Structure formats: C-alpha cells, structure tokens
Amino acid sequence: MKNSENHNVNGRDDKTTENNTVNGRDSKSTRSYLDNLRKNLPRKKTFKVFEAFAGLGSQRLALERIKKRLNVKFEYVGIAENNKYASKAYKALHGETKNFEDIIEMDYENEGDCDVLTWSSPCQSNSASGTQEGFAEGSGTKSAIAWCLRPFLEAKKKTGKLPLLILFENVPRTTSGKNATVFKQFLEMIESFGYHISWEIVDSLDYGVAQSRKRVFCVCSLVDIGFEFPKPREGRVYLRDILEKDVSSTYDFHGTCVPERSYNEASRKMNIHNPSYADHSGTIVAHGPGGCEDYYVFREDVGTVPKVTFTKDFLAENNITKEQVESTQVRTFTELEVMRLMGLNEDEIARLQTSGLCKTRMYSALGNSIVVNVLEDIFMEYFSRVLELQNEVFKDEVELKGKLEEIIDLHDQMKGSYFFSPPRFAKSRRRYEEAHSMCSYFECQGVHYMVEQSTTCSCKHVYYNMTIFIDGLDSGKDIRLIKKMYKCIA
Numbered sequence: 001m002k003n004s005e006n007h008n009v010n011g012r013d014d015k016t017t018e019n020n021t022v023n024g025r026d027s028k029s030t031r032s033y034l035d036n037l038r039k040n041l042p043r044k045k046t047f048k049v050f051e052a053f054a055g056l057g058s059q060r061l062a063l064e065r066i067k068k069r070l071n072v073k074f075e076y077v078g079i080a081e082n083n084k085y086a087s088k089a090y091k092a093l094h095g096e097t098k099n100f101e102d103i104i105e106m107d108y109e110n111e112g113d114c115d116v117l118t119w120s121s122p123c124q125s126n127s128a129s130g131t132q133e134g135f136a137e138g139s140g141t142k143s144a145i146a147w148c149l150r151p152f153l154e155a156k157k158k159t160g161k162l163p164l165l166i167l168f169e170n171v172p173r174t175t176s177g178k179n180a181t182v183f184k185q186f187l188e189m190i191e192s193f194g195y196h197i198s199w200e201i202v203d204s205l206d207y208g209v210a211q212s213r214k215r216v217f218c219v220c221s222l223v224d225i226g227f228e229f230p231k232p233r234e235g236r237v238y239l240r241d242i243l244e245k246d247v248s249s250t251y252d253f254h255g256t257c258v259p260e261r262s263y264n265e266a267s268r269k270m271n272i273h274n275p276s277y278a279d280h281s282g283t284i285v286a287h288g289p290g291g292c293e294d295y296y297v298f299r300e301d302v303g304t305v306p307k308v309t310f311t312k313d314f315l316a317e318n319n320i321t322k323e324q325v326e327s328t329q330v331r332t333f334t335e336l337e338v339m340r341l342m343g344l345n346e347d348e349i350a351r352l353q354t355s356g357l358c359k360t361r362m363y364s365a366l367g368n369s370i371v372v373n374v375l376e377d378i379f380m381e382y383f384s385r386v387l388e389l390q391n392e393v394f395k396d397e398v399e400l401k402g403k404l405e406e407i408i409d410l411h412d413q414m415k416g417s418y419f420f421s422p423p424r425f426a427k428s429r430r431r432y433e434e435a436h437s438m439c440s441y442f443e444c445q446g447v448h449y450m451v452e453q454s455t456t457c458s459c460k461h462v463y464y465n466m467t468i469f470i471d472g473l474d475s476g477k478d479i480r481l482i483k484k485m486y487k488c489i490a
Contacts, residue, residue, distance in 0.1 A: 108155030
C-alpha cells in the first residue's frame with residue numbers, strides 16, 4: 001500500500017528502484033504487471049456503481065460530473081442507506097434507486113455486483129467528537145461495521161465479480177493513535193483480495209470549497225494503475241464570497257449572542273466569522289449549530305479579523321471587548337451556505353432543496369456527507385488513468401476493431417438482394433470478383449482471416465458465405481471477434 005507520507009509501495013522505497021524499469025517496475029515484474037492488467041483491466045467504458053453507506057449520494061454527484069468529460073457511463077445498481085432522512089435527500093438528488101438499507105443483511109453473492117464500490121462507513125467511534133472507541137473487527141462499535149467489507153469481498157471473489165475500485169473514506173483519526181494498528185489490519189485485509197492501495201489525508205480547503213475538512217481516502221484498485229492523488233486546485237474560494245445576504249432572523253442566535261461556556265478558557269473555543277473578512281469554516285458536523293463552534297457569523301463585522309475566537313486572550317490581542325461581541329447579533333450558517341461548503345453546485349442545491357427536510361435534518365445529512373469536489377478530482381484522476389491504460393494495453397484490439405468497422409462498411413455497400421438470369425453472367429461474374437477483392441483488402445490491412453465459402457447451384461444465384469476470424473492477442477488462439485454471414489450475390 002502507498003500513503004501520502006513516504007509513498008512506499010509494499011514496503012519498498014521508490015528511490016531504490018533500479019534503472020532498468022518500466023513504469024517503476026523492474027523487467028522481471030513487467031510481464032506479471034501486464035498480465036494483471038490484461039486480466040483485470042476492463043475493456044468497457046460503462047461501470048456499475050454500488051454506494052454503501054450512501055448518505056445523500058455525494059459519490060454519485062462526483063461521478064456524474066466527470067462522465068461527460070471522460071466519455072464514460074455509470075450505472076447505479078443500488079445503495080445501502082438505513083437513515084430515512086439521508087435516503088430522502090438521496091432521492092431528491094438522484095431519483096428512485098434500489099436501496100438495500102442494511103448492508104449487513106444483504107445477500108453478497110447475489111446482490112451488489114459492481115465495478116465501483118464506495119465504502120464510507122460510520123465514523124462515530126473514530127472521530128474526535130465521537131466515542132473514540134475505535135473500529136476493531138468484532139468490537140461491536142458503530143465504526144466496526146466497516147469490516148463487513150471482508151464478507152462482501154469474499155462473496156464477490158467466489159463469484160468472480162470483485163469490484164475494480166473500492167473507495168474507502170473516513171475521519172483522519174481512523175489512521176492514527178489506537179486506531180493505527182486496526183487501520184493497518186483493515187488495509188491488509190483488502191490487499192489480501194489482490195487490491196493495490198493508495199491512501200492520503202486530504203483537506204477539502206485545497207479543492208475549491210471554503211471549508212477545511214480533512215478526511216482519509218483509500219483508493220483500492222484491483223489493477224495497479226499507478227494512482228496518484230490529485231494535486232490541489234488552483235485559486236481559493238473564501239467564506240465571505242459564499243455567505244448569503246439578507247438572511248432571515250430565524251437564523252439568529254437567541255438569548256446571549258455567545259454561549260456562556262465559550263468564554264471559559266478551559267472549554268472548546270468559540271469561533272464567530274466576520275462577514276466581510278471570513279476566510280474559511282472549520283469542519284461542518286452532523287449535529288449542526290449548537291454542537292459546532294464554527295457555524296456562527298456576525299451580522300456586522302467586529303474588528304477586522306476573519307473570525308473572532310471568544311476567549312480573553314484573543315479579544316485582548318485584537319482590541320475587541322467582550323461587550324462588542326455580546327452587543328452584535330450572531331446568526332448560524334444557512335442550509336444553502338452549508339451546501340456550498342460541501343461542494344454542491346447550484347443545480348445540485350436546487351434539487352436537494354426539494355427534499356422537504358427540516359433545517360436540523362438537512363444539517364445532519366450534509367454534515368455526514370463528503371465534499372463533492374474532493375471526490376470529483378479523485379474519481380477523475382482514477383478513471384483518466386484507467387482509460388489511458390485501456391488505450392495502451394488494448395491498442396492492437398482497438399486498431400483491429402477499427403479495421404473491422406471498415407470491413408463492415410464495405411459489406412454494407414454490397415449487401416442486398418440481387419437476382420441474375422444466365423444471360424447476365426458477366427455482371428454476376430463481376431460481383432463474384434468484387435467479393436474476392438474484399439478478402440484482398442483484409443489481407444492488405446493485416447487482418448488474419450479465414451473464409452468459409454460455399455456455392456449454391458441455382459440457375460439464378462451463387463451464394464458466397466464468409467465468416468471472419470481474428471488472431472487472439474492474449475491467448476495466442478483465434479478469437480471469433482465477428483461471426484457474421486455475408487451474403488454477396490455473384
């Protein structure tokens with residue numbers, strides 16, 4: 001596996017690689033690498049997708065964004081989401097989709113066959129704001145459900161239908177502290193099914209949103225495509241640019257402008273954004289305002305800092321008084337602002353707003369989701385590389401396919417019903433020679449072909465029957481790429 005810190009692959013440092021390499025592989029391993037590509041790299045450009053722990057479907061939003069750019073198709077065979085409010089949000093965004101609800105109760109051998117599997121299991125037992133019980137296999141914690149991936153993959157291996165790509169996502173603490181060993185075991189389990197893994201902790205702030213949201217992403221590919229995580233996007237989006245104007249008073253923080261506990265030096269710091277200077281928000285969480293100290297915006301600027309941290313030291317350093325803060329009205333982020341912070345575009349926002357979810361449920365669905373921009377760039381990087389390898393590995397097959405298309409075009413020009421009487425033998429003879437010219441064309445184009453010919457002894461017709469065979473590219477045996485009876489009347 002490869003991570004973002006040392007970029008080691010299965011414990012080997014890339015710097016020690018010798019000069020006689022192909023794409024970082026020595027000559028001895030090149031053949032097995034190419035064999036793996038030919039065995040597991042799909043020739044198709046339509047990919048089946050199954051979203052486990054789907055939430056509102058941010059993965060699907062990302063895939064829909066890249067399909068036109070790459071000229072590929074995605075077929076969504078199902079989701080597993082047992083939260084009725086998240087399912088409602090998913091339906092508003094994507095329409096009716098088969099929902100298996102409980103991932104544990106699925107019949108893995110007969111359900112969930114896919115090329116792309118997204119696996120964003122619950123983070124409550126791993127996150128800093130959660131129970132921090134961990135996700136050890138068999139521990140029974142909420143986050144331990146991630147290990148359902150083992151029986152899922154066992155079933156798919158048995159049926160010969162392992163997904164091409166598994167994308168696992170979770171909070172950064174999944175990889176560190178007491179979770180570090182379990183995380184290593186989890187990746188080793190996936191590797192045991194033949195997957196090549198690259199993982200990295202990614203900050204959404206680098207991908208065109210005004211939210212700093214760090215998450216670990218594990219790209220697990222059945223084919224070693226040499227995946228590298230996408231580089232940060234150019235430019236920045238600032239919180240002040242996505243804040244709404246003229247926000248309703250229903251979003252005002254009532255009572256004292258700031259919770260009393262926030263002024264206590266021992267408590268978690270309270271951050272209130274200045275509307276004209278706001279830079280970016282912290283992580284949007286599922287429990288929304290009241291549970292997150294980064295959901296608040298002043299109605300008017302207090303000082304000239306991006307955000308005010310409501311502690312004695314910060315106020316003193318920036319010449320802001322407690323009275324200034326408490327006399328300025330504070331509001332929470334609106335649902336629209338949170339949608340923008342999660343990377344939804346205006347069309348996606350319009351669809352989600354039809355879900356009918358109340359404010360609290362909407363905050364929850366969004367806080368449990370994944371920033372779409374990050375997913376978009378990861379999927380774009382992965383499938384761009386897959387298509388690139390398809391063109392390289394199957395180049396000969398693509399060329400032959402093009403030649404055969406030309407052959408079919410020639411045939412289409414000649415096909416039809418022709419009736420000739422014996423006095424018109426000369427014209428009949430020309431057609432017969434024309435058919436033979438087609439065979440010469442195949443030969444000139446380098447297509448290895450075999451012709452089956454038969455003649456019908458009729459006073460009016462001679463039937464020239466042709467079946468085309470092509471040399472196999474992998475097995476060395478003839479592959480019947482096209483079996484089509486061409487009837488050319490001679």
